[in-house]
Amino acid sequence: MCHRTVVAVQREIEMRGIPTVLITVSPEVSAQMRPPRALYPKGFKIGNSLGRPNMRELQRQVLRDALSLLLENTRPGSVVTREYPDYGEQYEPPHVRN
Amino acid sequence: MTLARKCVPFTPFDGDLKRMSIALVTAGGVHLREQEPFNIADELGDLTYRVFADDVESTQLMVTHHHYDHTDADQDINVVFPIDVLRDLAAEGFIGGLARKHVGYMGYTMQLKAMYEGTAPQIANEIDRGGRADAVVLTGG
Numbered sequence: 001m002c003h004r005t006v007v008a009v010q011r012e013i014e015m016r017g018i019p020t021v022l023i024t025v026s027p028e029v030s031a032q033m034r035p036p037r038a039l040y041p042k043g044f045k046i047g048n049s050l051g052r053p054n055m056r057e058l059q060r061q062v063l064r065d066a067l068s069l070l071l072e073n074t075r076p077g078s079v080v081t082r083e084y085p086d087y088g089e090q091y092e093p094p095h096v097r098n
Numbered sequence: 099m100t101l102a103r104k105c106v107p108f109t110p111f112d113g114d115l116k117r118m119s120i121a122l123v124t125a126g127g128v129h130l131r132e133q134e135p136f137n138i139a140d141e142l143g144d145l146t147y148r149v150f151a152d153d154v155e156s157t158q159l160m161v162t163h164h165h166y167d168h169t170d171a172d173q174d175i176n177v178v179f180p181i182d183v184l185r186d187l188a189a190e191g192f193i194g195g196l197a198r199k200h201v202g203y204m205g206y207t208m209q210l211k212a213m214y215e216g217t218a219p220q221i222a223n224e225i226d227r228g229g230r231a232d233a234v235v236l237t238g239g
Contacts, residue, residue: 002125002205003238012222014107020234049237053174059183076106
């Protein structure tokens with residue numbers, strides 16, 4: 001749910017003429033709402049958008065990668081997946097049921 | 099303005115990250131300890147949001163949200179609201195700095211129409227008119 005409404009907010013900000021990027025750990029749910037730009041750090045669980053607590057270098061890398069999407073030629077409405085082995089144990093994201 | 103979901107609003111990013119002020123918005127239920135917590139007792143959810151200044155102390159932030167496990171955020175708020183991480187990127191020159199305003203809200207609600215037509219545009223107004231952000235990073239939680 002949070003990963004759905006956050007895209008509504010993102011789209012509103014984008015409509016004001018301010019570029020945005022979403023970090024989502026529920027990529028299928030966010031993708032349904034068609035985010036202008038989005039990064040999925042693969043295998044991160046809900047509640048760990050930037051990684052685990054106090055893993056500051058990993059958190060910095062995720063945030064740099066998210067911001068770097070602003071400069072890339074991404075496809076609006078899609079989610080870009082990146083892998084971060086330093087995160088450790090991987091989690092399966094929630095799937096959308098049709 | 100309403101927009102069909104299949105249309106995607108898109109503002110090209112024109113400029114240099116090194117000169118840009120960045121704002122954070124999270125749906126992860128983040129608020130200041132001194133601010134009113136989000137109402138998790140109401141099963142319809144909570145449509146309100148909280149605004150933080152650019153000098154907000156991360157230790158003064160907390161999470162009230164009952165739809166995800168926020169024990170990691172309780173230890174380090176940066177896992178859902180990377181305000182100190184953003185400061186690190188400003189210090190290393192990756193971005194210009196922090197925007198004046200940042201926003202937390204609780205993304206859980208049963209009142210989706212009110213969220214889409216009320217809360218979402220209000221948050222966008224805070225970021226646009228009040229915060230003067232050049233770009234925004236959002237997190238779902």
